[in-house]
Amino acid sequence: MKTFFQYLIRNHLLLILLVIMPVTGIAQEAEVGSCAEKLQTAQNLFDRGQVEQVAGLLQECLKSGFTREESLTAYKLIIQTYLFEDELEKADSAMLDFLKRNPEYELSETDHSSFVHLFNTFQVKPVVQISIHFLSNLPFTTFVESRSVSGIPAKGKYSAPVFNMYGSIEAKFKMTEKIELNFETGYSQLTFINTKEFAGLGTSTYKEKQSRIEIPLSATYNIAKLGKFTPYARLGAGPALMLSSVATTEFIELYTNGNDNTGSDIDRKDARYALDIFGQVGAGMKFKTRGGYMFAEVRGNFGIFNQTRRSDLPDYTHSSEEHGYFYKYADDDFNLNALNFTIGYTQIFYKPSKRGE
Numbered sequence: 001m002k003t004f005f006q007y008l009i010r011n012h013l014l015l016i017l018l019v020i021m022p023v024t025g026i027a028q029e030a031e032v033g034s035c036a037e038k039l040q041t042a043q044n045l046f047d048r049g050q051v052e053q054v055a056g057l058l059q060e061c062l063k064s065g066f067t068r069e070e071s072l073t074a075y076k077l078i079i080q081t082y083l084f085e086d087e088l089e090k091a092d093s094a095m096l097d098f099l100k101r102n103p104e105y106e107l108s109e110t111d112h113s114s115f116v117h118l119f120n121t122f123q124v125k126p127v128v129q130i131s132i133h134f135l136s137n138l139p140f141t142t143f144v145e146s147r148s149v150s151g152i153p154a155k156g157k158y159s160a161p162v163f164n165m166y167g168s169i170e171a172k173f174k175m176t177e178k179i180e181l182n183f184e185t186g187y188s189q190l191t192f193i194n195t196k197e198f199a200g201l202g203t204s205t206y207k208e209k210q211s212r213i214e215i216p217l218s219a220t221y222n223i224a225k226l227g228k229f230t231p232y233a234r235l236g237a238g239p240a241l242m243l244s245s246v247a248t249t250e251f252i253e254l255y256t257n258g259n260d261n262t263g264s265d266i267d268r269k270d271a272r273y274a275l276d277i278f279g280q281v282g283a284g285m286k287f288k289t290r291g292g293y294m295f296a297e298v299r300g301n302f303g304i305f306n307q308t309r310r311s312d313l314p315d316y317t318h319s320s321e322e323h324g325y326f327y328k329y330a331d332d333d334f335n336l337n338a339l340n341f342t343i344g345y346t347q348i349f350y351k352p353s354k355r356g357e
Contacts, residue, residue: 042077054081055090072102076115082123084113090119092354099352101126124352129172129180133297133342137164143306145333149324154196156202156332164189166340168214178222178297182236186214189337196329202253202260204329208268210336211243213303216280234282234299244273247319251327257259261326270309271320271331277304282340293348299340307336 038061042054058074066074075098082091095118099105103124107116139160148154168186175181191209198204218236245268251261284297308331323329 002299037240056346103350131170133168133344141334147330208247233262249327274288303335325328
């Protein structure tokens, strides 16, 4: 039996080795060929002055495989290698790629002098900042001239729900170190409630919800840098274009005689001006992150035009007539404003270039 096993081992040894060796080789290659291993190998080659293989060893891993810190180290090695070999065009190209990936990089004391010198021959400028705003409006009215249906005096009171959706996208352009010019397009909901009490008769409750597009042009002023925090102020103006205006109204009699009226939604666009102009003031705080900012902001948007259209009204089918007949409600003259609360994020897009170009 022993002789038989010796025979099998001796005659199949070559086959066993052919199976085991490729598997072992693959495992070793995977370990040695990892991006972390390649970076360490490249560093050792550079330290010994054997720089010819450094760039080729790291290029593939720069596409994917390095952590951010490993990528920084790899780029520095490649740039210093090109400088060591006096390949200045390749060094410039590598530095440009480095700054595209790391536009906010700040030099450290450990950076090689040759890297520092080349770094300082480049500049990185913000081209545009794109901000996303989201949260809520709190509408309020001003310049109110109270109206009531003919012969029925009423006492009115305005209020608003806490949440009215607001969202916008904004492009910001740096003008100076302190000032930015901003172009914004936003979707805004404004819901307000007007409650009118008629002495001895009852109460009319009117709820209107407007949806509109707001397009302000503004400037922001960065007040000061407080570590990673920067408070800022905003001033601007722009048009608001109405998309829809829908109201729900009810009249509840003081003494219930079965004459209460509760209505369905009524389109109010025929009683509102499609265009308003608003002024804007605001303030906020932004927090620096890698490549951008997180921020919180509050604004006041102040409408300039009276919202109620009274001239050239249609006949009795006009929505104002319907409200007066069924709900004893008449539109006041008023300007519509809003406190705007938003949070959001700003992404900065940079353009690195060689100084003097």
